[in-house]
Amino acid sequence: MPNAKGKRRRFGAVRQLKSGRWQARYRDPGTGQLRSAEQTYPTKKDAEVALSHIEADISRGQWADPDAxxxxxxxxxxxxxxxxxxxxxxxxxxxxxxxxxxxxxxxxxxxxxxxxxxxxxxxxxxxxxxxxxxxxxxxxxxxxxxxxxxxDELIRRNPCRIKGADSYDVPERPVLTVAEVFAAADAITPRYRLLVLLAAFTGLRFGELASLRRRDIDTENGVLMVRRSQAEMQNGALFDKAPKSDAGIRPVAFPTELLPDVREHLEYFAGAGRDGHVFVGPQGGQLRRSNFRDDWIKARTKAGITANVHFHDLRHTGNTLAASGASLRELMTRMGHSTPRAALIYQHMVNGRDREIADRLGAMIRKTREDAGS
Known part of the structure; x- marks a missing residue:
């Protein structure tokens, strides 16, 4: 329609509605169909300004379909x-x-x-x-x-713009002493003794421990091979999943002081065959958090360990104990957190720095045993 000077606008048009308010209309740049602005305006000038903004957005490529x-x-x-x-x-x-x-x-x-x-x-x-x-x-x-x-150009701006809302301060978790670790291991039912010890002295996650097979344990060199992690769905179904990254697949050395415990466990409690699970439930089925949790709580209480220590804190304990003398990269490698893993080979881990970390942990175990015997 003509403007006040009798000239037609180059882009869109404005018109007055029966209500007295003004409406801006323009051609959809995608379909060419005539469409109206999302709202109406009290004056003609307001409608023309709105139309100018729409034109500018289209020319800059910033226009978004209001219906989208x-x-x-x-x-x-x-x-x-x-x-x-x-x-x-x-x-x-x-x-x-x-x-x-x-x-x-x-x-x-x-x-x-x-x-x-x-x-x-x-x-x-x-x-x-x-x-x-x-x-x-x-x-x-x-x-x-x-x-x-x-x-997808459905909205112009992400409304989730609250500073700090995407993170939180994780409270410092408790760290057990070597003596407390063995106290808990001694207090728990025998089939789970090695589970406690390996959680603390290798830092493996519960799911990684639950998925271990006999063939994953090298009793000659004192090394575990982490290849997978057990997960549990809300319906109770268990399955093995690949680690989140290549860093999750890794050999982890454990103190040779634990070899007698490993051999005894494999003889009396592990599943049968090379592919048998190292840790199984009380009825011989796969280990579940639910059929282990009560045993951990009872052992923790019997050992006199504070009630806020969770089983996962054994991993944190292992991190802390292993950190002494280890570089950040070595610690991250051991815990499965680094990504440059392709060049890492098994023999390097057995004879390299990870073996040294395990040996230092072994020295802590020996000293704790000596102190207890003196």
Whole structure:
């Protein structure tokens, strides 16, 4: 339509509605169809300014289809999770976080309507009901979903912009002494004694220990070969998964002082055959956290160890004990946290620095035994 000087606008048009408000209209740059701005304006000038902004966004390539952002977060998050390549257990965890902690509050909202203030209010309410680690995980997933929505040009800006919301301060976990480790090992049921000792003196995770097979133990050189990790689904199904990175596949030396314990365990408690599990449950089935947890709590109590020590803290203990005299790279390699692993060969680990770390741990064991006997 002509403007006040009788000239037609180069881009779009404005018109007055029956309500008296003004509407801006323009051609969709993608389809060429005529469309209206998302809102109306009190004056003609306001509508023309809005139209100028739309024109500028289109010319800069920053225009986003207003209708695209109308998809509900629940629908988009479901598709987002479905299309991602994830390990089964990770997918299950992410699905659970989305279903329990994101969708009940934000799921019914269109993507384009979710603002930083909405995210902040959602996060604050969540912190009142669940632990901070869960809130951090939920925020990280929501931010990733909205980041993909930006990439898909459904929204212009990620509303997850809360400083520090993607991390939390992990409380310092307790470190056991060598004497406390052996006290717990002596107090636990015999079939789990070696599990406690290896957790502390190799730093392996529970899932890595639970997945060990007989063929993974070199009793001549005192080395474990970590090849996989056991995972458990929410429905109770157990399966072995590959480590998250190449760093997870690694040989780990253990103190030769533990060889008698290893040989005794393999003789009396491990599964049959080279592929038999090193650690099995009380009925001969695969080891589960649930059928081990009570034994750990009882042993911890019997050994006089504080109640806030979790089994996973044995890994932290192993990290700390091994750190004495080890470089950061050597420690990361031992714990399965570094990535440059392709050139690492088994013999290097047996005769190299990791053997020295295990020997230092062995010296700690000998000294503890000597002190106890004196």
């Amino acid at each position: 952002g109308k998809v509900l977060l629940a629908d988009y998050a479901t598709a987002w999770l479905r299309d991602r390549k994830l390990a089964d257990r990770t997918r299950e965890r992410n699905e659970s976080v989305i279903r329990l902690h994101i969708l009940p509050t934000l799921g019914a909202r269109p993507l384009s309507s979710i603002t930083t203030s909405h995210v902040r209010a959602w996060r604050s309410a969540l912190l009142e009901n669940v632990g901070e680690p869960t809130v951090v995980k939920a925020y990280q997933i929501l931010r990733a979903v909205m980041h993909t929505a930006v990439d």
